[in-house]
Amino acid sequence: MQLDIITPVDKVFSGEIKLIQLPGTNGSFELMDNHAPIISTLTSGKIRVIAIDGHEENFDIGGGVLESAENKVIVLIESV
């Protein structure tokens, strides 16, 4: 699925991924391919991304919003 992590200053991440782990307001959760459409708020914590080639990336965030539909995930955060 396609992931974009966007801040007001730039696009931090953009690419095809296998899995994303997020710090949701009600606890950490993961999204994988073909997840049902979801909008969720995020608290401070770590976003863990596993790209399509198995390569892993981490982002520390202070909170944000996530929107995911039709295998397109968009994470809006204010700063990395």
Add this chain to the structure above:
Amino acid sequence: MANLKEIRTRISSVTSTRQITSAMKMVSAAKLRKAQNAILQMRPYAEKLHEILVQLTESLDDSVDNVYGQQREAKKVLILTIASNKGLCGAFNSNVVKKAIEVANNKYSNSTVDFWTAGRRAGELLKYKGFNVINETNKIFDNLNFANVESFALKIMSLFVDGEYDRIDLVYNQFKNTAVQILRHEQFLPVLVNNDVEEKESSMQKKDYIFEPSKDFIVNVLIPKSLKTQIYKALLDSNASEHGARMTAMHLATDNAGELLKELKLNYNKARQSAITNEILEIVSGAEALKQ
């Protein structure tokens, strides 16, 4: 005919003025590019945030209770006026101030209006005209980034939440292109979430979203975020407009200096030629006198 030395000094002074204005134009052009980039970079974030907010408010049955959405009678109004710290940019600053005063006099003639300014020029002009400027945020342009704007925005938002002001409006220049700035007046608080839900968006195919933890919660998190983005956008727009306006002003100044220089050089050459003619005349008549 003015004497040669006078014209020569004027020529050299106009030349150096032209050098300064053309250098300022170059500097503004470089800064403008940076400012424009910042706007472009911010746009996807702002658009997506707005999209999510619209999606949410549409699927909400009744309006959410939100501290930022309380409609109160506009007894005390704050107008956030965004201008620039420096001059030499044409009518940029005075236009913003004029607009802000117009809003204060026409729209809020029955309420107490205070001003909060960003940019030294706006504060000076408004104070000079006898308006009440409660605060000035001039350093924000020195380092315009989201973190700084965020704390600034929070300060302004808390004025509304604490009930100090019943309405907060923004007046700023929106960047259209280098030569054109559009003066904007927007309501900042209370929030109008549904104000620009267009046909296109409402007919957008609705997806069945899962909301975590709940719709109300998300709306309450998103509204302050979108407010911050609104202020950030206004500041970026104003910043880009300022550099655009300065670039245009300095371009005109450089052109005018060139024009002036051409005229002065013409005068200088005329004066020089007439001086030479006079001298030759004297020599010839001297020689004639000697012959006799």
